[in-house]
Amino acid sequence: xxxxxxxxxxxxxxxxxxxxxxxxxxxxxxxxxxxxxxxxxxxxxxxxxxxxxxxxxxxxxxxxxxxxxxxxxxxxxxxxxxxxxxxxxxxxxxxxxxxxxxxxxxxxxxxxxxxxxxxxxxxxxxxxxxxxxxxxxxxxxxxxxxxxxxxxxxxxxxxxxxxxxxxxxxxxxxxxxxxxxxxxxxxxxxxxxxxxxxxxxxxxxxxxxxxxxxxxxxxxxxxxxxxxxxxxxxxxxxxxxxxxxxxxxx
Numbered sequence: 001x002x003x004x005x006x007x008x009x010x011x012x013x014x015x016x017x018x019x020x021x022x023x024x025x026x027x028x029x030x031x032x033x034x035x036x037x038x039x040x041x042x043x044x045x046x047x048x049x050x051x052x053x054x055x056x057x058x059x060x061x062x063x064x065x066x067x068x069x070x071x072x073x074x075x076x077x078x079x080x081x082x083x084x085x086x087x088x089x090x091x092x093x094x095x096x097x098x099x100x101x102x103x104x105x106x107x108x109x110x111x112x113x114x115x116x117x118x119x120x121x122x123x124x125x126x127x128x129x130x131x132x133x134x135x136x137x138x139x140x141x142x143x144x145x146x147x148x149x150x151x152x153x154x155x156x157x158x159x160x161x162x163x164x165x166x167x168x169x170x171x172x173x174x175x176x177x178x179x180x181x182x183x184x185x186x187x188x189x190x191x192x193x194x195x196x197x198x199x200x201x202x203x204x205x206x207x208x209x210x211x212x213x214x215x216x217x218x219x220x221x222x223x224x225x226x227x228x229x230x231x232x233x234x235x236x237x238x239x240x241x242x243x244x245x246x247x248x249x250x
Contacts, residue, residue, distance in 0.1 A: 036104070066105040070113050071138055073104045075116065085116060085131065085140060093139055094131060108132070109181065110154070116140055124165060126151030132184060143184050149177055153239070155246055164235070164243045169197035176238045178249055190249035191216075192241065194234055196224045206237075210249050 020150060059079035066073055072088035079102055085094040094116075102119035109115065118129030125152050131140040146152075149163035159180050167173040178190035193207045206222040229235030 022246065064104060066114060068105070068133055069138060071134060073084055073105075073116075073140070075105070077103060083118065087139060094142065100129075107152075120147065122148060124150055124161075126165065132181070141184050143181055143186065149179055149186055153170070155243055158246065160242075160246050162238065162246075164238060167193070169199070172197035173199070174234060176242070178242055178246060190242075190246070192238060194224065194227070196227075208241075 030068050036131060036217045037076040040185040058081050061077040061079060063077075064075040074084075074086040076084040076086070078084070081095075082098055083094075083100040083103055084092055085095040087093050096118065100118055101121040102216060104117050105114040106117040107114050108117060109132060110238045111133075113135060116131035118131070120127040120129060127147050129132075130143040130146045130199055132143060134141045135141075149161070150165040152161045152163045154161050161179055161181075162181070163177045165175055167175045173196070174194045176192045177188050179186045179188045181187070188211050190211055191209045193209070195202050195204050195207070198204060207218060208222070209222040210217045210219050230240065232239075
């Protein structure tokens with residue numbers, strides 16, 4: 001440390017007091033620095049303790065097993081994660097992360113092999129998912145877009161199906177589509193639209209269309225009162241019409 005020569009001329013006692021004051025100030029500054037560092041370390045340790053890594057615990061709702069084409073398959077429904085399908089090697093071959101209210105093995109397309117029928121819990125009744133068994137690859141394959149055809153019903157001894165869903169006005173307006181499945185995708189070929197809500201935009205009635213891709217052709221229009229001739233009302237009419245007339249849409 002450099003000391004000016006004029007301080008040397010001071011009385012010895014005064015010089016000693018001056019030097020003690022300088023040393024005391026240095027010690028206080030050093031002490032304060034140590035306190036700050038100690039507090040910072042403790043603060044970091046505290047943060048790590050109050051932010052633990054969360055653990056996800058799932059709940060298994062049910063497990064269904066079956067043997068299809070000599071292969072073992074398992075359906076597992078869970079509360080948080082959704083639906084799993086495992087093969088005989090316990091590999092996951094399908095997963096749906098939404099809540100599934102039911103799932104089971106069922107031969108949907110009547111080819112002799114059990115498919116997997118999935119019941120979704122949605123605001124629209126009848127929403128279904130479908131995994132068809134692929135004999136060539138000996139596993140299941142999802143039918144993409146099957147959810148767009150709620151409450152599907154098969155037309156016996158054919159490859160055709162029809163659906164039903166609400167179209168507004170507290171189910172007074174409704175729609176039924178005729179379709180088949182090709183290359184694991186549904187193909188729409190006909191539509192029945194029913195209107196019985198006294199809408200200002202469209203007259204009450206039953207409108208029937210033939211579909212070819214994006215092209216739509218109206219082939220018949222009926223009075224809405226025709227549904228009153230069937231025991232099950234509109235559902236009876238829809239079933240009867242598609243079973244008798246599906247060939248008109250091929």
